[in-house]
Amino acid sequence: MDKHHYYRDTWAEIDLDKISQNIKSFKRHLPEQKIMAVVKANGYGHGALQVAEEAVRSGAEWLAVAMLDEALALRKQGITAPILVMNRVRPEYANLAAENEISLTVFQKEWLIEAQSHVKETKHQIKLHLKIDTGMGRVGFKEESELQDVAHFIKQSSVFEAEGVFTHFATADEWESELFEKQRKRFIKYIDSLRTWGLNPTLIHSANSAAALRKVKGPFNLVRLGISMYGLAPSNELKQDLPFPLEEAFSLHSRLIHVKKLMPGDTVSYGATYTATEEEWVGTLPIGYADGWQRRFSPGASVLIKGERMPIIGRICMDQCMVRLPKRLDVGEVATLIGSQEAERIEMDEIARVAETINYEIPCLISARVPRVYTKKGRILENMNVILNF
Ligand SMILES: Cc1ncc(COP(=O)(O)O)c(C=O)c1O
Known part of the structure:
Protein backbone atom coordinates (compact mmCIF):
# COMPACT_ATOMS: atom_id res chain seq x y z
CA MET A 1 0.00 0.00 0.00
CA ASP A 2 1.70 3.23 -1.07
CA LYS A 3 -0.32 5.49 1.19
CA HIS A 4 -0.40 5.12 4.96
CA HIS A 5 -3.91 5.38 6.25
CA TYR A 6 -3.00 5.48 9.90
CA TYR A 7 0.13 5.73 11.95
CA ARG A 8 -0.89 4.71 15.42
CA ASP A 9 -0.62 1.24 16.90
CA THR A 10 -4.32 0.83 17.68
CA TRP A 11 -7.05 -0.08 15.23
CA ALA A 12 -10.47 -1.71 14.92
CA GLU A 13 -11.15 -4.40 12.35
CA ILE A 14 -14.59 -4.86 10.85
CA ASP A 15 -15.14 -8.14 9.07
CA LEU A 16 -17.77 -7.29 6.46
CA ASP A 17 -18.30 -10.97 5.64
CA LYS A 18 -19.76 -11.37 9.14
CA ILE A 19 -22.29 -8.59 8.50
CA SER A 20 -23.21 -10.30 5.27
CA GLN A 21 -23.59 -13.72 6.96
CA ASN A 22 -25.84 -12.26 9.64
CA ILE A 23 -28.10 -10.64 7.07
CA LYS A 24 -28.27 -13.82 5.02
CA SER A 25 -29.15 -15.81 8.14
CA PHE A 26 -32.02 -13.41 8.80
CA LYS A 27 -33.21 -13.74 5.22
CA ARG A 28 -33.45 -17.51 5.71
CA HIS A 29 -35.07 -17.03 9.14
CA LEU A 30 -37.66 -14.52 7.87
CA PRO A 31 -37.99 -15.02 4.11
CA GLU A 32 -41.18 -12.94 3.89
CA GLN A 33 -39.74 -9.83 5.53
CA LYS A 34 -37.80 -6.97 4.02
CA ILE A 35 -34.68 -6.03 5.94
CA MET A 36 -33.94 -2.49 7.07
CA ALA A 37 -30.30 -2.24 8.19
CA VAL A 38 -29.97 0.17 11.11
CA VAL A 39 -26.73 2.11 10.57
CA LYS A 40 -27.26 5.04 12.94
CA ALA A 41 -24.41 6.19 15.19
CA ASN A 42 -21.86 5.43 12.48
CA GLY A 43 -23.21 1.92 12.15
CA TYR A 44 -23.02 1.31 15.93
CA GLY A 45 -19.37 2.37 15.62
CA HIS A 46 -18.63 -0.07 12.79
CA GLY A 47 -18.83 2.54 9.99
CA ALA A 48 -22.18 3.57 8.50
CA LEU A 49 -21.07 3.72 4.88
CA GLN A 50 -19.23 0.40 4.78
CA VAL A 51 -21.97 -1.41 6.69
CA ALA A 52 -24.69 0.16 4.53
CA GLU A 53 -22.93 -0.96 1.36
CA GLU A 54 -22.39 -4.48 2.65
CA ALA A 55 -25.94 -4.73 3.99
CA VAL A 56 -27.44 -3.68 0.68
CA ARG A 57 -25.15 -6.08 -1.22
CA SER A 58 -26.34 -8.86 1.11
CA GLY A 59 -30.02 -8.26 0.58
CA ALA A 60 -31.12 -5.41 2.87
CA GLU A 61 -33.57 -3.22 0.98
CA TRP A 62 -33.76 -0.34 3.45
CA LEU A 63 -31.44 1.62 5.72
CA ALA A 64 -32.32 3.46 8.92
CA VAL A 65 -30.57 6.23 10.81
CA ALA A 66 -31.48 8.43 13.77
CA MET A 67 -31.00 11.86 12.25
CA LEU A 68 -31.15 13.70 8.94
CA ASP A 69 -27.44 14.51 9.04
CA GLU A 70 -26.63 10.79 9.06
CA ALA A 71 -28.95 10.17 6.11
CA LEU A 72 -27.51 13.07 4.09
CA ALA A 73 -23.96 11.85 4.79
CA LEU A 74 -24.89 8.48 3.28
CA ARG A 75 -26.43 10.14 0.23
CA LYS A 76 -23.28 12.27 -0.23
CA GLN A 77 -21.22 9.10 -0.11
CA GLY A 78 -23.26 7.62 -2.92
CA ILE A 79 -25.77 5.40 -1.12
CA THR A 80 -28.95 5.18 -3.21
CA ALA A 81 -30.99 2.69 -1.16
CA PRO A 82 -34.09 4.07 0.59
CA ILE A 83 -33.30 5.56 4.00
CA LEU A 84 -35.62 6.17 6.95
CA VAL A 85 -34.78 8.75 9.61
CA MET A 86 -36.33 7.21 12.72
CA ASN A 87 -36.24 10.27 14.95
CA ARG A 88 -37.77 13.74 14.61
CA VAL A 89 -36.40 16.00 11.90
CA ARG A 90 -37.36 19.67 12.10
CA PRO A 91 -40.36 20.27 9.83
CA GLU A 92 -38.52 23.00 7.91
CA TYR A 93 -36.09 20.35 6.66
CA ALA A 94 -38.76 18.01 5.30
CA ASN A 95 -38.17 19.33 1.77
CA LEU A 96 -34.48 18.73 2.01
CA ALA A 97 -35.21 15.16 3.01
CA ALA A 98 -37.65 14.70 0.12
CA GLU A 99 -35.18 16.10 -2.40
CA ASN A 100 -32.68 13.52 -1.20
CA GLU A 101 -35.23 10.71 -1.22
CA ILE A 102 -35.06 10.31 2.52
CA SER A 103 -38.17 9.12 4.36
CA LEU A 104 -39.12 10.76 7.62
CA THR A 105 -40.82 9.71 10.84
CA VAL A 106 -43.88 11.62 12.02
CA PHE A 107 -45.62 11.49 15.38
CA GLN A 108 -47.19 14.95 15.79
CA LYS A 109 -50.03 16.59 13.88
CA GLU A 110 -48.40 20.02 14.31
CA TRP A 111 -45.33 18.69 12.55
CA LEU A 112 -47.38 17.97 9.43
CA ILE A 113 -48.96 21.40 9.45
CA GLU A 114 -45.63 23.11 9.84
CA ALA A 115 -43.86 20.94 7.28
CA GLN A 116 -46.62 21.67 4.78
CA SER A 117 -46.26 25.42 5.36
CA HIS A 118 -42.62 25.20 4.30
CA VAL A 119 -43.43 23.47 1.04
CA LYS A 120 -43.47 26.06 -1.71
CA GLU A 121 -42.68 23.99 -4.68
CA THR A 122 -41.53 20.46 -4.45
CA LYS A 123 -41.32 17.90 -7.16
CA HIS A 124 -40.92 15.26 -4.51
CA GLN A 125 -43.55 14.02 -2.12
CA ILE A 126 -42.52 13.91 1.51
CA LYS A 127 -42.50 10.23 2.41
CA LEU A 128 -43.60 9.48 5.92
CA HIS A 129 -43.55 6.59 8.35
CA LEU A 130 -46.10 7.11 11.13
CA LYS A 131 -44.63 6.22 14.50
CA ILE A 132 -47.01 4.73 17.06
CA ASP A 133 -46.17 4.66 20.76
CA THR A 134 -47.57 1.34 21.89
CA GLY A 135 -45.67 1.26 25.16
CA MET A 136 -42.09 2.36 24.67
CA GLY A 137 -43.01 5.80 26.03
CA ARG A 138 -40.45 7.62 23.91
CA VAL A 139 -41.97 9.07 20.75
CA GLY A 140 -45.07 8.17 18.74
CA PHE A 141 -48.78 8.83 18.44
CA LYS A 142 -50.64 7.57 21.48
CA GLU A 143 -54.15 8.94 21.09
CA GLU A 144 -56.32 7.24 18.52
CA SER A 145 -58.15 10.52 17.83
CA GLU A 146 -54.93 12.29 16.93
CA LEU A 147 -53.92 9.44 14.66
CA GLN A 148 -57.29 9.61 12.95
CA ASP A 149 -56.86 13.36 12.37
CA VAL A 150 -53.43 12.76 10.95
CA ALA A 151 -54.67 9.97 8.70
CA HIS A 152 -57.25 12.34 7.19
CA PHE A 153 -54.74 15.14 6.90
CA ILE A 154 -52.30 12.95 4.98
CA LYS A 155 -55.03 11.48 2.78
CA GLN A 156 -56.19 14.86 1.54
CA SER A 157 -52.67 16.22 1.12
CA SER A 158 -50.73 16.11 -2.13
CA VAL A 159 -47.52 16.87 -0.25
CA PHE A 160 -47.30 13.77 1.92
CA GLU A 161 -47.23 10.08 1.23
CA ALA A 162 -47.78 7.61 4.08
CA GLU A 163 -45.18 5.08 3.10
CA GLY A 164 -44.99 3.23 6.39
CA VAL A 165 -46.25 2.78 9.92
CA PHE A 166 -44.18 1.48 12.79
CA THR A 167 -43.71 0.99 16.48
CA HIS A 168 -40.82 0.02 18.73
CA PHE A 169 -40.79 -2.60 21.49
CA ALA A 170 -39.45 -1.84 24.95
CA THR A 171 -39.00 -5.42 26.16
CA ALA A 172 -38.63 -7.66 23.10
CA ASP A 173 -35.31 -8.86 24.52
CA GLU A 174 -37.03 -10.49 27.54
CA TRP A 175 -38.65 -13.88 26.93
CA GLU A 176 -41.37 -13.43 29.52
CA SER A 177 -42.78 -9.96 28.96
CA GLU A 178 -46.42 -8.98 29.16
CA LEU A 179 -45.62 -5.57 27.74
CA PHE A 180 -44.19 -7.09 24.56
CA GLU A 181 -47.47 -8.90 23.84
CA LYS A 182 -49.48 -5.82 24.82
CA GLN A 183 -47.49 -3.62 22.44
CA ARG A 184 -47.85 -6.15 19.61
CA LYS A 185 -51.63 -6.28 20.02
CA ARG A 186 -51.99 -2.52 20.34
CA PHE A 187 -49.99 -2.00 17.16
CA ILE A 188 -52.14 -4.43 15.19
CA LYS A 189 -55.22 -2.56 16.41
CA TYR A 190 -53.78 0.76 15.23
CA ILE A 191 -53.00 -0.71 11.80
CA ASP A 192 -56.60 -1.92 11.51
CA SER A 193 -57.86 1.52 12.48
CA LEU A 194 -55.65 3.21 9.89
CA ARG A 195 -57.11 0.91 7.23
CA THR A 196 -60.64 1.77 8.36
CA TRP A 197 -59.79 5.43 7.89
CA GLY A 198 -58.52 4.69 4.39
CA LEU A 199 -54.80 4.89 5.00
CA ASN A 200 -52.84 1.85 3.81
CA PRO A 201 -49.12 2.36 4.26
CA THR A 202 -47.15 -0.28 2.35
CA LEU A 203 -44.49 -0.84 4.98
CA ILE A 204 -45.58 -2.09 8.38
CA HIS A 205 -42.80 -2.68 10.84
CA SER A 206 -42.32 -3.34 14.52
CA ALA A 207 -39.35 -5.65 14.98
CA ASN A 208 -35.93 -4.69 16.23
CA SER A 209 -33.31 -7.46 16.40
CA ALA A 210 -34.88 -9.12 19.43
CA ALA A 211 -38.39 -9.26 17.94
CA ALA A 212 -37.00 -10.42 14.59
CA LEU A 213 -35.00 -13.22 16.23
CA ARG A 214 -38.16 -14.40 18.01
CA LYS A 215 -40.30 -14.00 14.86
CA VAL A 216 -42.89 -11.58 16.21
CA LYS A 217 -46.27 -12.43 14.70
CA GLY A 218 -48.44 -9.92 12.89
CA PRO A 219 -49.19 -8.30 9.54
CA PHE A 220 -45.65 -6.93 9.34
CA ASN A 221 -43.41 -6.93 6.28
CA LEU A 222 -40.14 -5.36 7.38
CA VAL A 223 -37.69 -5.80 10.26
CA ARG A 224 -35.27 -3.16 11.52
CA LEU A 225 -32.01 -4.91 12.31
CA GLY A 226 -29.35 -3.20 14.35
CA ILE A 227 -27.32 -5.03 16.97
CA SER A 228 -27.81 -8.55 15.53
CA MET A 229 -26.64 -7.49 12.07
CA TYR A 230 -23.35 -6.59 13.77
CA GLY A 231 -23.33 -10.10 15.25
CA LEU A 232 -24.23 -9.21 18.81
CA ALA A 233 -27.17 -10.59 20.79
CA PRO A 234 -29.79 -8.05 21.97
CA SER A 235 -29.68 -9.44 25.51
CA ASN A 236 -28.06 -12.20 27.53
CA GLU A 237 -31.47 -13.83 27.82
CA LEU A 238 -31.94 -14.14 24.07
CA LYS A 239 -28.30 -15.11 23.59
CA GLN A 240 -29.01 -18.42 25.40
CA ASP A 241 -31.50 -19.43 22.72
CA LEU A 242 -30.63 -17.91 19.34
CA PRO A 243 -32.29 -19.45 16.26
CA PHE A 244 -28.96 -19.25 14.40
CA PRO A 245 -25.43 -18.18 15.34
CA LEU A 246 -24.61 -14.49 15.20
CA GLU A 247 -21.15 -13.60 13.92
CA GLU A 248 -19.37 -10.71 15.65
CA ALA A 249 -17.96 -8.33 13.05
C1 LIG B 1 -36.73 2.68 16.36
C2 LIG B 1 -35.63 1.68 16.33
N1 LIG B 1 -35.76 0.59 15.57
C3 LIG B 1 -34.82 -0.36 15.51
C4 LIG B 1 -33.65 -0.25 16.25
C5 LIG B 1 -32.63 -1.35 16.18
O1 LIG B 1 -32.60 -2.06 17.38
P1 LIG B 1 -31.60 -3.28 17.62
O2 LIG B 1 -30.24 -2.69 17.55
O3 LIG B 1 -31.94 -3.78 18.95
O4 LIG B 1 -31.85 -4.24 16.51
C6 LIG B 1 -33.48 0.85 17.07
C7 LIG B 1 -32.27 0.96 17.87
O5 LIG B 1 -32.21 1.47 18.95
C8 LIG B 1 -34.49 1.85 17.12
O6 LIG B 1 -34.38 2.92 17.90
Missing part, protein backbone atom coordinates in the same frame (compact mmCIF):
# COMPACT_ATOMS: atom_id res chain seq x y z
CA PHE A 250 -15.99 -5.94 15.26
CA SER A 251 -12.58 -6.58 16.80
CA LEU A 252 -10.14 -4.20 18.46
CA HIS A 253 -6.37 -4.39 18.49
CA SER A 254 -3.30 -2.57 19.70
CA ARG A 255 0.43 -3.21 20.06
CA LEU A 256 2.79 -3.08 23.02
CA ILE A 257 4.70 0.20 22.88
CA HIS A 258 6.70 -0.33 26.07
CA VAL A 259 7.65 -3.26 28.29
CA LYS A 260 9.24 -2.95 31.71
CA LYS A 261 9.95 -4.88 34.87
CA LEU A 262 8.31 -3.77 38.12
CA MET A 263 9.87 -4.36 41.50
CA PRO A 264 7.75 -5.22 44.57
CA GLY A 265 6.09 -2.02 45.78
CA ASP A 266 6.17 -0.26 42.38
CA THR A 267 2.82 1.16 41.41
CA VAL A 268 1.01 1.62 38.08
CA SER A 269 -0.95 4.58 36.68
CA TYR A 270 -2.96 7.44 38.21
CA GLY A 271 -3.93 7.04 41.80
CA ALA A 272 -1.35 4.25 42.18
CA THR A 273 -4.23 1.78 42.50
CA TYR A 274 -2.07 -1.18 41.43
CA THR A 275 0.99 -2.22 43.40
CA ALA A 276 3.37 -4.96 42.33
CA THR A 277 3.76 -7.61 45.03
CA GLU A 278 6.65 -9.34 43.32
CA GLU A 279 8.92 -8.78 40.35
CA GLU A 280 6.60 -8.62 37.37
CA TRP A 281 6.47 -7.55 33.72
CA VAL A 282 4.14 -4.84 32.56
CA GLY A 283 3.34 -3.68 29.04
CA THR A 284 1.86 -0.38 27.88
CA LEU A 285 -0.79 -0.19 25.15
CA PRO A 286 -1.55 3.03 23.25
CA ILE A 287 -5.30 3.01 23.83
CA GLY A 288 -7.26 4.90 26.45
CA TYR A 289 -10.57 6.41 27.37
CA ALA A 290 -10.38 9.03 24.60
CA ASP A 291 -10.52 6.08 22.22
CA GLY A 292 -13.59 4.72 24.00
CA TRP A 293 -11.52 2.30 26.07
CA GLN A 294 -13.26 3.53 29.17
CA ARG A 295 -11.91 3.91 32.69
CA ARG A 296 -14.63 1.62 34.03
CA PHE A 297 -13.10 -1.30 32.05
CA SER A 298 -10.30 -1.57 34.66
CA PRO A 299 -10.04 -3.52 36.80
CA GLY A 300 -11.85 -6.32 35.00
CA ALA A 301 -10.95 -6.27 31.32
CA SER A 302 -8.19 -8.42 29.82
CA VAL A 303 -6.37 -8.48 26.53
CA LEU A 304 -5.00 -11.34 24.43
CA ILE A 305 -1.34 -11.44 23.51
CA LYS A 306 0.17 -14.49 21.77
CA GLY A 307 -3.15 -16.25 22.38
CA GLU A 308 -2.98 -15.76 26.16
CA ARG A 309 -5.18 -13.67 28.46
CA MET A 310 -3.54 -10.88 30.45
CA PRO A 311 -5.27 -8.43 32.78
CA ILE A 312 -5.35 -4.67 32.38
CA ILE A 313 -3.97 -3.20 35.60
CA GLY A 314 -4.26 0.24 37.17
CA ARG A 315 -6.38 3.07 35.87
CA ILE A 316 -6.94 3.49 32.15
CA CYS A 317 -5.49 6.85 31.03
CA MET A 318 -6.69 9.07 28.20
CA ASP A 319 -4.37 7.55 25.58
CA GLN A 320 -2.76 4.53 27.23
CA CYS A 321 -3.31 1.63 29.56
CA MET A 322 -1.15 -1.04 31.15
CA VAL A 323 -1.24 -4.84 31.02
CA ARG A 324 0.35 -7.35 33.33
CA LEU A 325 2.49 -9.72 31.25
CA PRO A 326 3.41 -13.29 32.26
CA LYS A 327 7.00 -12.65 31.12
CA ARG A 328 9.03 -10.19 29.15
CA LEU A 329 7.41 -9.67 25.72
CA ASP A 330 8.58 -7.62 22.75
CA VAL A 331 7.51 -4.11 21.92
CA GLY A 332 5.29 -4.38 18.84
CA GLU A 333 3.49 -7.53 19.97
CA VAL A 334 -0.22 -7.41 18.97
CA ALA A 335 -2.77 -7.21 21.78
CA THR A 336 -6.41 -8.01 21.02
CA LEU A 337 -8.82 -6.16 23.28
CA ILE A 338 -11.99 -7.48 21.61
CA GLY A 339 -11.86 -10.53 19.35
CA SER A 340 -9.93 -13.78 19.01
CA GLN A 341 -6.35 -14.92 19.18
CA GLU A 342 -5.69 -18.61 18.64
CA ALA A 343 -8.16 -20.49 20.89
CA GLU A 344 -8.89 -17.53 23.19
CA ARG A 345 -11.66 -15.04 22.68
CA ILE A 346 -12.83 -11.79 24.28
CA GLU A 347 -16.41 -11.12 23.26
CA MET A 348 -18.00 -7.69 23.20
CA ASP A 349 -20.34 -9.07 25.89
CA GLU A 350 -17.41 -9.68 28.22
CA ILE A 351 -16.43 -6.01 28.08
CA ALA A 352 -20.08 -4.99 28.53
CA ARG A 353 -20.27 -7.21 31.61
CA VAL A 354 -17.14 -5.67 33.12
CA ALA A 355 -18.58 -2.19 32.50
CA GLU A 356 -22.03 -3.23 33.78
CA THR A 357 -23.67 -2.09 30.58
CA ILE A 358 -25.04 -3.55 27.33
CA ASN A 359 -22.94 -4.58 24.33
CA TYR A 360 -24.53 -1.78 22.20
CA GLU A 361 -22.61 0.84 24.13
CA ILE A 362 -19.11 -0.56 23.62
CA PRO A 363 -18.54 -0.23 19.83
CA CYS A 364 -20.67 2.95 19.65
CA LEU A 365 -18.20 4.64 21.95
CA ILE A 366 -15.00 3.52 20.19
CA SER A 367 -14.09 6.98 19.06
CA ALA A 368 -13.12 8.53 15.74
CA ARG A 369 -9.46 8.42 16.82
CA VAL A 370 -9.45 4.66 16.26
CA PRO A 371 -8.92 3.85 12.57
CA ARG A 372 -11.31 1.27 11.14
CA VAL A 373 -9.88 -1.46 8.91
CA TYR A 374 -12.42 -3.28 6.73
CA THR A 375 -11.80 -6.88 5.72
CA LYS A 376 -13.49 -9.28 3.35
CA LYS A 377 -12.41 -12.87 2.73
CA GLY A 378 -9.55 -12.25 5.16
CA ARG A 379 -8.11 -9.42 3.06
CA ILE A 380 -7.98 -5.73 3.82
CA LEU A 381 -10.48 -3.93 1.66
CA GLU A 382 -10.27 -0.41 2.96
CA ASN A 383 -8.96 1.68 5.85
CA MET A 384 -10.81 4.58 7.33
CA ASN A 385 -9.07 7.19 9.40
CA VAL A 386 -11.61 9.78 10.41
CA ILE A 387 -9.21 12.24 12.02
CA LEU A 388 -6.91 12.32 9.00
CA ASN A 389 -9.97 12.27 6.77
CA PHE A 390 -8.87 9.34 4.62
